[in-house]
Amino acid sequence: MKYSLVLTVNEENVEFQINPNRTLLEVIRNDLGLTGTKEGCGTGECGACTVLLDGEPVNACLTLALQAHGKRVTTIEGLSKGGTVHPLQEAFITYGAIQCGFCTPGMILSAKALLDRKPKPKEMEIREALIGNLCRCTGYQKIVEAITSYVKDH
Amino acid sequence: MSEYKVVGYSLPQIDARERALGLAEFVSDIKLSGMLHGRILRSPYPHARILHIDTSKAKALIGVKAVVTAEDTPKIRFGPRTDDWAILAMDKVRFVGDEVAAVAALDEETAEEALGLIRVDYEELPAVFDPLEAMKPEAPLIHDKERNIVSEFKLAKGDVDQAFKESDIVHSASYYTSQVYQAYLEPMACVTDIDLTGKLTFYLATQIPSMTRLTYAKALNLPLEKIRVVVPYYGGAFGGKMETNLHLAAAVLSQKTGRPIRMVNPREEDFIAGNPRVPMYIDLKMGAKKDGTLTAKEVSVIGAAGGRAVYSMVIVATACYRVDSLYHFQNLKTEGVTAYTNTVPTGCFRGFGNAQMTFAIESSMDMIAEAIGMDPAELRIKNGLKTGEVSIHGWKIGSSGLTECIRKATEASGWREKRAQKRSARGIGLACCNHVSGNRAFAREFDGGAGIVRVGREGKVLVYHGESDMGQGQRTIFAQIVAEELGVPVDRVEVARVDTDISPFGLGSFATRGTVFGGNGVKAAAADARRQIFELAAEMLEANPVDLEAKEGKIFVKGAPEKNLPFQKVAENGLYKRGGAPIVGTGFWVPDTVLPDPVTKYGNISPAYPFACQIAEVEVDTETGEVKMLSYVAAHDVGRAINPQTTEGQIQGGVAQGIGWALMENMVTERGRVINPNFRDYVIPGPLDLPPIKPILVEPIDPNGPFGAKGIGEPALNPVPAAVANAIYNAIGVRITELPISPEKILKGLKAKK
Numbered sequence: 001m002k003y004s005l006v007l008t009v010n011e012e013n014v015e016f017q018i019n020p021n022r023t024l025l026e027v028i029r030n031d032l033g034l035t036g037t038k039e040g041c042g043t044g045e046c047g048a049c050t051v052l053l054d055g056e057p058v059n060a061c062l063t064l065a066l067q068a069h070g071k072r073v074t075t076i077e078g079l080s081k082g083g084t085v086h087p088l089q090e091a092f093i094t095y096g097a098i099q100c101g102f103c104t105p106g107m108i109l110s111a112k113a114l115l116d117r118k119p120k121p122k123e124m125e126i127r128e129a130l131i132g133n134l135c136r137c138t139g140y141q142k143i144v145e146a147i148t149s150y151v152k153d154h
Numbered sequence: 155m156s157e158y159k160v161v162g163y164s165l166p167q168i169d170a171r172e173r174a175l176g177l178a179e180f181v182s183d184i185k186l187s188g189m190l191h192g193r194i195l196r197s198p199y200p201h202a203r204i205l206h207i208d209t210s211k212a213k214a215l216i217g218v219k220a221v222v223t224a225e226d227t228p229k230i231r232f233g234p235r236t237d238d239w240a241i242l243a244m245d246k247v248r249f250v251g252d253e254v255a256a257v258a259a260l261d262e263e264t265a266e267e268a269l270g271l272i273r274v275d276y277e278e279l280p281a282v283f284d285p286l287e288a289m290k291p292e293a294p295l296i297h298d299k300e301r302n303i304v305s306e307f308k309l310a311k312g313d314v315d316q317a318f319k320e321s322d323i324v325h326s327a328s329y330y331t332s333q334v335y336q337a338y339l340e341p342m343a344c345v346t347d348i349d350l351t352g353k354l355t356f357y358l359a360t361q362i363p364s365m366t367r368l369t370y371a372k373a374l375n376l377p378l379e380k381i382r383v384v385v386p387y388y389g390g391a392f393g394g395k396m397e398t399n400l401h402l403a404a405a406v407l408s409q410k411t412g413r414p415i416r417m418v419n420p421r422e423e424d425f426i427a428g429n430p431r432v433p434m435y436i437d438l439k440m441g442a443k444k445d446g447t448l449t450a451k452e453v454s455v456i457g458a459a460g461g462r463a464v465y466s467m468v469i470v471a472t473a474c475y476r477v478d479s480l481y482h483f484q485n486l487k488t489e490g491v492t493a494y495t496n497t498v499p500t501g502c503f504r505g506f507g508n509a510q511m512t513f514a515i516e517s518s519m520d521m522i523a524e525a526i527g528m529d530p531a532e533l534r535i536k537n538g539l540k541t542g543e544v545s546i547h548g549w550k551i552g553s554s555g556l557t558e559c560i561r562k563a564t565e566a567s568g569w570r571e572k573r574a575q576k577r578s579a580r581g582i583g584l585a586c587c588n589h590v591s592g593n594r595a596f597a598r599e600f601d602g603g604a605g606i607v608r609v610g611r612e613g614k615v616l617v618y619h620g621e622s623d624m625g626q627g628q629r630t631i632f633a634q635i636v637a638e639e640l641g642v643p644v645d646r647v648e649v650a651r652v653d654t655d656i657s658p659f660g661l662g663s664f665a666t667r668g669t670v671f672g673g674n675g676v677k678a679a680a681a682d683a684r685r686q687i688f689e690l691a692a693e694m695l696e697a698n699p700v701d702l703e704a705k706e707g708k709i710f711v712k713g714a715p716e717k718n719l720p721f722q723k724v725a726e727n728g729l730y731k732r733g734g735a736p737i738v739g740t741g742f743w744v745p746d747t748v749l750p751d752p753v754t755k756y757g758n759i760s761p762a763y764p765f766a767c768q769i770a771e772v773e774v775d776t777e778t779g780e781v782k783m784l785s786y787v788a789a790h791d792v793g794r795a796i797n798p799q800t801t802e803g804q805i806q807g808g809v810a811q812g813i814g815w816a817l818m819e820n821m822v823t824e825r826g827r828v829i830n831p832n833f834r835d836y837v838i839p840g841p842l843d844l845p846p847i848k849p850i851l852v853e854p855i856d857p858n859g860p861f862g863a864k865g866i867g868e869p870a871l872n873p874v875p876a877a878v879a880n881a882i883y884n885a886i887g888v889r890i891t892e893l894p895i896s897p898e899k900i901l902k903g904l905k906a907k908k
Contacts, residue, residue, distance in 0.1 A: 035183035036176020038389070040339045041421040045833035048339055076176035085175065093170040096799040099807065100625025101173025102180065102339040102389030127841040134833065136337050136390055137625050139810030140841040142803055 007068045009034070010078030016065075024068050025049045025060035028075055036076040036105045040134070047133035050106030051075050057113040057132070076105035079112070088112055088150050095146035099137035107133045111147050120151055159705060160637040160644050161861045164799030167630045168649065169387075178387040181359045182343040182418050189345070190219055192407050192417035193265040194400065195255040195272050196427060197247035200461075200496035200826030201281035201294065204243055204254070204274060212257060212271040217264035220410040221272065223255045227406055228375035234365075234397050236304065236463040238297050241373055241402040246279070248296050248461030249498050250827045251427035256403040258411050281496035283826050285458040286435065288493040296461065296494040304459045304492040305467040307474045309755055311546055312485030314441075317450035321441030323525050327518055330892040331510040331875070333433035333458070334819045335425060336503055337838045338624075340389025342428065343418040346404040353380045354405050359388030359395050361622045362662030363652050365597070369397045374405060385652040391624040392811070393502030393664065394429050396464070425831030429501025430821060432457045432469045432492075436514040441485075446528050446536045450485035451478070455511070457492050460499035467492040468596070469500075473507030475755055477515050479545035479763065480588035481537035486546065496826045502664060504811065508589060509872045516585035516876030517891060520883065529573075530880070531564050534586045534767070541854065548756045549763065553864070555791030555852035556586065556765035562850045563789035567769040573884070579774045580784070583880025586767045587872035590760035591865040592667030594747040602744040603675025604658035607636055607683040609737040611729045613707075613722025615640060615647040617679070620660020621672035622652065626867060627800040628668045632676045634796055635860050639680035640687070641704025642721050658742075666865030669796065670762055673860035674743035683739025690728040690737075691719055745858060761858035765791040766869045768809070770877040771845070774885045776904055779897030781817055781882060783845040788873075790849065793856035793864030801866050805849040808870020814839045816875040820894050 002017040009032060016031055028034050028051065037060055040048030044062040051060045052074035053067075079086040088108060091097070098104050107130065114121055114129035121129070126147050127140070135143065156162025172178040209221040224242040233239040243254050255272050259265040280294040287293055288302040296302050318324050345357040354376070360366050363383040371378045388395070404417040419427070435456040441449040455473050459466040474490040505512070523530040538556040539545055563584070564570065572582045594601045606618035617636050623629045629649040637644040650657070660672060684704060691709040692699040695717060703712045710718035728737050745761035771784040788805050795801040818837045822830045830836045855862035875893055883889050888903030 029183075033185075034176075035179070038180070038340065039182070039418075040341070040389075041833055043421070043832060043834075046339060046421075080175050085171065089171075089174040092174050093166045096164070096166070096803045098167060098170045098173050099627065099803055100339065100390040101170075101178055101387065102625075104173050105176045108174065130841045134337075134339065134838060134840065136339055136392070136811065136838060137807045138803055139806035139808075139839075139844055139847055141806045141844070141847055142799075144841065 003066055005065055005069055007070065008072045010075060010081060018065055020064065020066055022065045023061055024051070024063040024065045027065040028060060034075050034077050038102055038105060040102065047106045047110065048103055050109045050133060052109055052113055055113065055116060057110045074109065076109060079108065087154065091146040091150040095142050095149060097138065097143040097146035103133055103135040107135065107143060123148060158638050158861065160634045161796050162794065164797060165630065165634065165644055167627050167800065168633050168644065169629060180340055180387045180389055181345065181357055182340055184345045184357050184386065186345060186347060186414040189414040189416050190258040190260065190411060191262045191265045192256055192258045192404050192415045193269055194253050194403055195269050196423065197243065197250060197252040197254055199247060199276055199278055200250050201279040201296065202247050202276040203279060204245065204247065205277055206275040207255060208273040209255065212268040215264065215268050215271060217260040218257060218268045220258045220407055221255060221268065222406050222410055226410060230373060230375055232369060232373040233463060234369055234465060235467065238462045239399070241399055241406060249496055251423065251498055252461060253399045253403060256407055258407040258415055281826060283495055283497055283823065285456050285493040285495055288495045289456065289491060296496060302494040304463045304494060307471045307488065307490035309475055309488040310486060314450040314452050314485045314487040317485035318441045321449045322444040323522060324439065324441045325518055325522050325525065326439040327521070327891055329436040329438065329514040329517065331434045331513055332893040333430045333500060333821050334815050335428060335430045335821055335836060336392040336394035338390030338392060338394060341419040341421055341424040342395065342398060342400050344401045344404050345414055345416050346408040347414040348408040348412060353382065354408060355382045355384060356401055356405065357384050357386055358401055359391065360385060361391050361395050361624060361664055363622060363654055364620050364659045365662055366397055367654055370402060373402055383654045385622055388624060392504045393506065395624065396502060422831045425836065426498055426828045429464050429499055431503035432466045432500040432507065434473060434510045436511065438514045438518050440518050440522060442522050442526065444526050446526060446533045448481055448483060448537050451483055452487040455490040458495045458497060458500060459492050460495055460497045462499045464499050464501035466500050469502065469507035473511040475547065476508040477511050477588065478547055479539060479549040480586065482539065483546050497823065498828065504808065504871045505868050506665065512585070512587045512872040513875040513893065516873060517879050520583065520880040530584050531560050531569060535560055538586065548758050549760065550758045551763055552858055553793060553854040553856040554765055555854040556767065558852045559765060559767040559789035559791050560586065562852060563767040563769045563787045566848060566850060567771065567785065567787040569769060579776055579885050581881045581883065581885025582769060582771045583877050583884050584767065584769045585873035585876035585880060586765065587869055589666055589764050589869045589872060591670040591762040591764060591859065592760055593665045594759040595750055596665055597661055601661065601747060602742055603660065603671035604742040605676035605679030606658060607676065607679040607739040609683055609687065609725045611726045613646060613725045615642065617647060617649045617676050618657045619672050619676050620652060620658045621668050622663040624663060626804055627797065628663060628672060630800060631669055631673060631796045635673050635677050636680040639677055640684055642707050646707065666764065666867045666869065669863050669865050670859045673863060675741065677860045678741025678743050679739045682741045683737055686737050686739060687724055691724045694719055694724065694727060762793060762856045762864040764864040764866065764869045766873055768873040768877045770881040772878065772881040772885055774882060774900060776886065779900035781895065783813060785845045786847045788847060788849050789852055790866060790869060791852045791854060791864065792866050793859045794853045794862035795851045796861065796863050798851055801851060802849040804866045805870045806847045809847045809874055810839050810844050812871040812874020813844060813878065816878040816893060817895055818843065
């Protein structure tokens, strides 16, 4: 039995008929073809699938697609709509915060969620906000530095 | 300030934008028309004979397009080094996770359901899990051999017994380095495709695109030209993404269905059937004079290969003798054994045996320093190899920044002051390392790097190489090198993704060889392109090619910059003059390294040797045994940093990974089964677990590296566990010689002290 799923993704209205056991991650990647959101573990531990659901960071792999019914989803692609790179993305690029880039979309969205809530966080608050996003390449330091410099410049 | 225009600057990675925008296509993002989803059926037993496989129910499931077993493969035994692999198990399974069958279905859910419908009748066999047990003659045999020994390593120089007699201090210790998981964020993944001639295209996350073809051609019984490897973006490797049955199972499914197959390891399967670090038992005996001169070293290494040999025996060999070229040694006795065990096959992980042995030797050095009352930093400086020296195995140290690394690290960390204070439960520890930038012994046929540089009509430069960017920034380094060589801004240079149909043969990214070998290869190709550009420009400027210079996108006569031509104009002109042909520069670089003597191991195996000194500061909670990292300084001799920011990022990442190994990570197994195959129970460092990590770049400018550069990847991690262990000892007087350094071990040690 399929259910109707109506939601806004990156400010575009979309509609699907889906099985209730589909996850938000599957719908984003497979049905919408937005592969910027990654699957790193499928069990909500690595944060590579982080998207914003009504502005709150969630693990899309643990969110049933139907839980997003009627809500606003922001994926990494939504940050640079219309081709302009978001200044937070620019900071990541400039400060060497990206190596393999697999954790990057989730990391940036978690950072954005923090900054939308708290525009001038201290370093410890930044680190705490990123605790759900694993990175194996960078040691997190340049990620924190990128976010810190963004905070200073904005 | 760099003396160059592009090399030496902290430019953003050339592909950071794609990655930041989520537009970079990773292997697990690839979608091909008609693509099916593949999954592997894995053995639940550590050691069992396969009696019968019934795939009929799985094949009958709607949506299933193929179910394959060993019967659908050429049943050839193959392997990267040995011949003990099978694509799918032929007679026995040898570890929990061993590949038994594979399915292809229209979607992932159907593929998973099909796995549950395959019935396998096993006869369980006695199993052995520890290499010490597996080595024994009475152990159950895992392969068709008399003993479970993959290989042995023996090496002796001088007279250790006499040297120990003449030593003022002889120190012995036993160490254990744990089996840990690379934990790259993107699990192992591939997409395979097949054309009407049977040619397979593998879209792979692989560090070794060209070498992989060789192994896979043998496994699939295909001519080499029927195998094409393409390397898209992929999410990290750290050594763990070399040859793997995942790719081959997908290829067999492509052959069976005629369709593209996507196969991605669920994370749990990646834990149990990946290639974690070779665990080692190390017994180390060292002698020294009371003035700190090292006299002799006797070491025995026993490592576990797992159910089949990946690179474990090479890793054990490396553990056995790489550190011999860190310090001056005259007397050595070394024995290494690699044994099969009914556990997940162990493989390459940043450090490749040298990391394991560095933990042992740098811990012992710390204890020797204490015994003779010498500053551990001074002990390293006294014994460390210097520029121009040749090690006991004939390694020519073209440049050594080790002493400068030690001086800078001790200064930056406040080493002297902190060692002099008695700070309750706070400690500071130091460890050094050496490494190679590429290893001649890895592939018998050759070592070297090659490149192709194409300059089009628009003056846009496209670089082809054969190595692999796993996120470490290699493409950016290559772009900077080529841009410098051609005198163009780096944003005029693109680096093509590796496609073995077009790209040069590259040995790949391992042994910290990428910058030196790949870098020198593309540099040679760029030089060839520049020669052709200068010939064209000389004609246009009515000058002599030898009088020309290229800078900032302009070609001009030296000393007369006002008479110049834009790079793009020369390229365009060249195309028109030559029937439409773009300028294509090809080049290669072969160092004068040698294969080591098979018995004595003598021979200079690498063109450049990086060194490092790292200093860790910790605070130990004596009630809970928990260790808090307070600060970390990592001084690295990198020859020259082509891109300082990228190099710093590598150092910080390597230190973080080392801290995880030292303190947090542990693959817990029960009868060969990994019982914590997830990120909840296998804990890798998060943003709150790490101290500020201060990288210091030491640049002695190597004679062989491109623009003087050496490698950084593996040295970034090698010294970490010893630095942490030494800091803990300095803090609470407890010496831990087994990784991980858990709170339980610390509390046990504190209790024993009372």
